[in-house]
Amino acid sequence: MTAHDMPKAPVIAEVRDLRVQFDSKRGNVHAVDGVGFQIRDGEMLGLVGETGCGKSVTGRAFLNLIPRPPAKIAGGRVLFRPRGGAPCPDCAGEGCEACGRTGTETVDLLTLPPKPMRAIRGARIAMIFQDPGKALNPTLTIGAQLAEVFLQHRSEALLAEAGVSPEETGWQANALRRMAREEDRWLDRRLKGLPPLSSAAAKLDAALDAHVAAALAETQIPNPARVMRAYPHELSGGMRQRVMIAQALACDPDLIIADEPTTALDVTIQARILDLIKTLQRKRRTSVLYISHDLSLVRRVCDRVAVMYAGRIAEIGTVAQVFADPRHPYTQGLIAAVPRAGTGRGHLASIPGSVPELVDPPPGCRFADRCAHVMAECTRANPVAREVAPGHQSVCFLEKTGQTAAPATSEASTT
Amino acid sequence: MAMTDPILSESAAKVRLRRQGEVLRSLMTNPTTALGMIIIILLLGMAIFAPYLMPPNIPDPYQMPRDWGATRMPPGTPGHPLGTTNQGGDVLYGVVWGSRSSLQMSLIVVSVTVVIGVVIGSIAGIVGGWIDEALMRVVDIFLSIPELIFALAVAAILGPSFTNIILSLCIVFWVKYARIMRAQIILIRQSDYVQAARVMGDSRFNIFRRDILPNASTPIAVQATLDMGNIVLVGATLSFIGLSESGIAEWGVLVSEGQAGIASGRWWASTFPGLMIFLWALAFNLVGDGLRDALDPRTEGKR
Structure with a gap:
C-alpha cells in the first residue's frame, strides 16, 4: 500500500466500508455502499465520479x-487522526486495533458527540x-462571517492580543471573554462601547x-x-470562492473537503482558483479531499485519485498510475470520454448506458x-x-483472471 | 485608490447604515412605494402631533368633544372645516385623533403578533416532530376561518370595547407569522450557508441568531408592514359594527355613527374617516410591496 512516488506519510483520515442509505418512497437507496480509502498527511486525493455516485455524501461524512x-x-x-494528536488512550502509544496501529489518538467522526465534533x-x-454564492450568509458582511471561525476556535489568541491574561478575573475580563467566544450577552453588547470596557473591546475587535x-x-x-x-452580493463569484477558501484555511486545518470548488465558476476563474488551492495546500501541507466530476482537473492538482461509480470505489491509485494504466473498464471509459485537442468534430466518446438505479440493488458489479x-460472475458476486x-x-474481476482490459478507446462507442 | 476608498474606513455600524441606506434608496426610487411612504409619513405626523393640531378641551382626548350648538354642520363651517356629526362632534378632530387610535391599534397588534408568531414558528421549525405537527394543525384551524369573521367572533365574546378589539386582533393575526417563520427556518436550515456555519464549528444558538433569524426576517417584515394596514381595516370594521365604545375618536366608529346621515345628504361624517381608513391601508400595502423587493439583496439592481 505504499505510494511509490512519495515518502510514506502517516494516514490522517480513513474511510472504512462506509455505507450510507437514504429512505425513499421507492425503497432504500444505497447511495454509498462499502467505500473505503485513506488520506495521507499532506496529500491531495481526488474523488471522481458522475453526479449521484455518492462522492459528495462521502465527503460530507467527514x-x-x-x-x-x-x-x-x-x-x-470515518476515522480521523489529527496532526500532533495525543497518544492513543487504549494502548498508550503502543499501537492497537482502535488506532490502526499508529499509536495516535483516533476518533470516529460518525459517532463523535456534538461538542468534540464542533x-x-x-x-x-x-x-x-x-457554490460560494449560496454558502455565504447574504445578511452578514464578509468580515463578520470570517470572524466566526476565529471566535469559535481562536478565542484565547484574540484575548491575549487584546491584553486579557488568562488569570485575570472580574466582570470586565469575563465580559471580554464572552465576546471573544461569541457568547456575549445583551448587557455586554450595550456596555461594549462605553468605558471602562470600550478600550479593551476595541483592541479585541482590532x-x-x-x-x-x-x-x-x-x-x-x-x-x-x-x-x-462588503456583502457577499457585492463580490464576484471568484472573489466569493476566495473568501470561502480563506474561511476554510483560517484555522490551518489538517484536512479540507473541497466539494467541486470550481464547478460554479467561469472557466477563466476556475484555473486561478485551482492554482490557489494547490499553492496553499503545498505551502501548508494540508491534506485535501478534492471531489470533482472533472478528470482533467483532478489529474492537474491531485496526488492520488479514487474513481467512484454508483456508490462504490472502482479504482484507486496515484494520478500517474491511474492515468497511464487505467485498469477498471469504467476508468478507461471516463478517460476516453475526455475530449482531446486531436479529437475530430462530432467524435465525442461516451460510455453506453446510464448510471444504474441504486434502490435496493442486486448483488454483483454495478458497472x-x-x-x-x-462475464458471468460479474452479476453474481461483488x-x-x-x-x-x-x-x-x-x-474488477478482470484482475483475478489475469486478463487486462483492451485499450480504452476501442471500448468507448463513438457517436 | 486604497486611501480614497470610502468603504475602507467604515466601521461595522457604518456598514449596516450603508445597507439600510441602500434599502431606503431602493424604496424611494419606486414611485408607488415612494407615494406610500409619503402618505405614511403624513399619517404618522398627524398621529404624533395630534395634541398640537387639535388641542383637546376635555380630560379624555380620545372621546369626541360635543358641540351641541353646532350639530350636523356641513364642511366649511367656521371652526369645523370638515363639518360636524349628528351629536355635534367635529369631524376633523375625529380624523386627527382617529389616526392616533389606529396607530396604537396597529402597532400593538403587530408587535404582539410578530413576537408570538416568531416564537411559535421557531419552536415548530427547530424542534420538529409531534410538537411541530400539533402547532401547525392549530395554525391550520386558525387559518381555515376568515380573519374578519374570527376576529368578530372573539371580539363579540369579549364584549364591546376598543381594548377588546385589539385583544381579538392579537389572537387572530399571529398565525401567518408562525407559518412564515417555520417555512423560513426549514428552508434556511438546508441552505449552504447554514451548512457552512456548521462546518466552521458554530453552535446551534449562534446559527439561529446569525444565520437563520436575519434571513427569515425579510418576509416577516414585509408581512408586518402589510398587516399594519390590514389590522386597521379589520379593526375599523369591528368598530363599525359596534364592537367598540360609541363616541370615541376612532375611524370605524365615526363611519358607523355617520352612516345614518348619508341618506339625508350628510355625507361628510362618514366619508372623511372612511377616506382615512382607505389611505392608511393603501399606504402600508404599497410600502409592504416595495419592501419585499428592496429587502431582498438578490433582486438588487434588477429594476
Missing part, C-alpha cells in the same frame, strides 16, 4: 453533515462548498480584524480591508450492464479490490 433522517449510516467508520469542524477539518484581513490576504484577495466590509468485458501495482487497486 464533517458529520449527512442529514439523518432521511439518510442513515448503515455501516462503516471543536473539529472549522479547526481541524474544513470544507469548501461548490485583533479580530487583523486575523480576518490576514486570512483574506492569504488567498491573494486584493484590498482585504475593503472586501471585509456490469455497461461494461464491454462483462468484485473485490485487487492490487495491480503498489498502491494501485482496481475493483
